[in-house]
Amino acid sequence: MAQHAHTPEVVPASPLFSELREQLAERRAARKARRELERELAHYSSAADRLELDAILSRHSIEETAEIRHVLAVIDAKAA
Known part of the structure; x- marks a missing residue:
């Protein structure tokens, strides 16, 4: 019995897929x-x-400084 190669269909990227890639x-x-x-x-x-x-x-x-202060708090917690 001969096997037929299956060629997958090329599906254009959906807007949702593009948005997910961008978010990632x-x-x-x-x-x-x-x-x-x-x-x-x-x-x-x-x-x-x-x-x-x-x-x-x-x-x-x-x-303006919230992220920096948070990172400093994490660093302090790790050091303790």
Whole structure:
């Protein structure tokens, strides 16, 4: 019995599929940026460094510094 090769149909990408791919790409980029921020902030480890960083952050609104403050809290929790 001869076997016939089955060629899959090429289906154009749906708008939903395209949107999901875009969302995944955005999440990957956000995670990468977050890891980079964590690495940079990890260098502020001494008390003097943290005081300097707190002084800088205090010049900006809570909304502007929320992510940085959250990352610092995570770093502190890991160190404890």
